[in-house]
Amino acid sequence: MESPQPPKNSEGPNPRPEVENMHAYSAPLEGRRKLLRLDFNENTIGPSPLVVNALQNIPPEQISIYPEYNGLREALVKNLKAAKPSVNIKPTEIGLFNGVDAAIHAIFQAYGDRGDYLLTTTPTFGYYTPCAHMQGMQILSIPYQEIDFKFPIHQVEKTLLEKKPKLLLICNPNNPTGTRLQAKKILELSQNSPNTLVVVDELYEAFTGDSVLPIVDFAQATNLLVLRSLSKTAGLAGLRIGFAIGNHKVIEKISRVTGPYDVNSLAVTAAFAALRDQAYIDNYVSEVLRARDWIKKQLLKCGKRHHIEGGNYLLIWPANDASKVEASLKSAGVLVRNMKDKPLIEGALRVSIGTTEQMKRFWQLYCDADI
Numbered sequence: 001m002e003s004p005q006p007p008k009n010s011e012g013p014n015p016r017p018e019v020e021n022m023h024a025y026s027a028p029l030e031g032r033r034k035l036l037r038l039d040f041n042e043n044t045i046g047p048s049p050l051v052v053n054a055l056q057n058i059p060p061e062q063i064s065i066y067p068e069y070n071g072l073r074e075a076l077v078k079n080l081k082a083a084k085p086s087v088n089i090k091p092t093e094i095g096l097f098n099g100v101d102a103a104i105h106a107i108f109q110a111y112g113d114r115g116d117y118l119l120t121t122t123p124t125f126g127y128y129t130p131c132a133h134m135q136g137m138q139i140l141s142i143p144y145q146e147i148d149f150k151f152p153i154h155q156v157e158k159t160l161l162e163k164k165p166k167l168l169l170i171c172n173p174n175n176p177t178g179t180r181l182q183a184k185k186i187l188e189l190s191q192n193s194p195n196t197l198v199v200v201d202e203l204y205e206a207f208t209g210d211s212v213l214p215i216v217d218f219a220q221a222t223n224l225l226v227l228r229s230l231s232k233t234a235g236l237a238g239l240r241i242g243f244a245i246g247n248h249k250v251i252e253k254i255s256r257v258t259g260p261y262d263v264n265s266l267a268v269t270a271a272f273a274a275l276r277d278q279a280y281i282d283n284y285v286s287e288v289l290r291a292r293d294w295i296k297k298q299l300l301k302c303g304k305r306h307h308i309e310g311g312n313y314l315l316i317w318p319a320n321d322a323s324k325v326e327a328s329l330k331s332a333g334v335l336v337r338n339m340k341d342k343p344l345i346e347g348a349l350r351v352s353i354g355t356t357e358q359m360k361r362f363w364q365l366y367c368d369a370d371i
């Protein structure tokens with residue numbers, strides 16, 4: 001009998017070629033706890049006390065059994081309808097995921113085949129790219145336009161017609177430019193491209209109110225998906241829970257590529273509690289909008305190049321080197337995100353908007369750092 005051969009490659013067997021050639025999505029995630037975190041657009045004050053209370057009262061049994069999801073989809077439907085009565089969504093039209101990141105991953109796994117096109121815009125949320133690469137897809141990314149980053153609607157329409165991409169990803173409002181696209185325009189895009197799955201990432205919708213949900217009927221719209229999360233406004237980023245909303249057949253197909261218990265039961269408990277306290281989320285959003293008005297006034301007064309639109313974030317172009325200003329803010333206890341290597345916005349910092357008090361602290365330190 002032949003003895004086993006030592007592996008030729010010291011790194012072990014080769015992964016798929018697509019994986020060999022791709023870069024993981026990397027974000028500077030460690031050591032952030034004690035600082036003022038204006039770098040990931042998270043909720044900056046924490047979740048509702050109902051969430052904390054529910055988590056503190058989790059019985060040990062819940063930890064030792066697999067999670068149960070009954071009622072969570074219904075709870076989300078109830079909140080969505082309460083916010084906009086014209087919303088007409090059924091619980092079967094909702095998929096539960098381990099954060100919207102996991103929903104995005106699953107969408108690409110279910111729909112993106114080698115050689116297919118992903119159509120998207122640039123600069124946008126960074127996770128779409130590695131998901132496309134791991135499937136061996138080709139990316140068509142259309143730049144936002146002009147100094148105020150307008151949505152490149154004509155190019156998107158033209159590319160949909162010419163290239164017939166498998167997926168169109170629209171982040172609305174866009175992270176990081178805040179660019180908004182009218183919901184009815186998105187519906188139109190999907191109606192005109194029935195062979196493209198149009199995915200609308202509505203993570204920051206609470207700050208604009210632009211959503212396709214109040215105007216869509218998923219029984220008809222079989223190529224449209226909406227992504228929502230409890231990470232940003234509800235303050236559950238650490239627990240990981242997000243939703244994909246669409247035609248029940250599309251949801252079922254995406255769910256085929258996820259494990260049966262990918263959403264953990266602490267996240268489920270927290271989600272129920274967060275949805276029971278929608279007023280807390282709404283108050284937080286109102287506070288962020290007030291803080292946005294305040295910081296906008298300061299930016300206008302001081303005349304620095306900035307862009308503030310859409311979500312709970314803004315872009316600012318420091319007069320000094322952006323990395324130096326970022327480092328100086330960090331040493332003073334405030335984290336912001338450097339837009340280094342991002343097309344169109346290289347040299348800018350993205351700053352999440354928290355409460356007015358937090359923005360006052362940021363602004364004082366920023367003015368000292370960028371004289």
Ligand SMILES: Cc1ncc(COP(=O)(O)O)c(C=O)c1O
Pocket residue numbers: 040041098099100101102125171175201203228229230231237241242
């Ligand atoms: C546009 C966008 N989509 C999705 C995500 C991921 O959200 P989640 O925390 O639900 O995975 C983020 C997080 O930064 C985001 O900005």
